[in-house]
Amino acid sequence: MLGRPTKYNEETRNKALEYIDNFDIDGAIIPTHEGMAEFLEVHRDTLYAWAKDESKDFSDILGRCNSKQARMVINGSLKGDYNATIAKLLLGKHGYHDKQDNTLANPDGGPLEIDHSWQVNIVG
Secondary structure (H helix, E strand, O other), rough: OOOOOOOOOOOHHHHHHHHHHHHHHHOOOOOOOHHEEEEEEHHHHHHHHHHHHHHHHHHHHHHHHOOOHHHHHHHHHHHOOOOOHHHHHHHOOOOOOOOOOOOOOOOOOOOOOOOOOOOOOOOO
């Protein structure tokens, strides 16, 4: 059983790049995959399928959209233009986190070995 033919072609590629440069056509604040999908008149999952199956080039286009979004959120947040909660949520999707990793491990990544051979002498 054959699937539907893909709508991905050079025109679609160029239109996706146009969206990244002109994402604010409908008043959007930042570029998103959802906005790109709407602009291209496809479902968001179709973008991911294209990135996976059709072309490394389209994967790079989605990456460019992500990079522009992250840069805009960082700069907009520093200027106080964005809601802090939404900015934190968005930046979490780009690998930014405000948590500390307090995991204890040996430098080789193995578990810590605790040496119980030491003694405490209490002088009283």
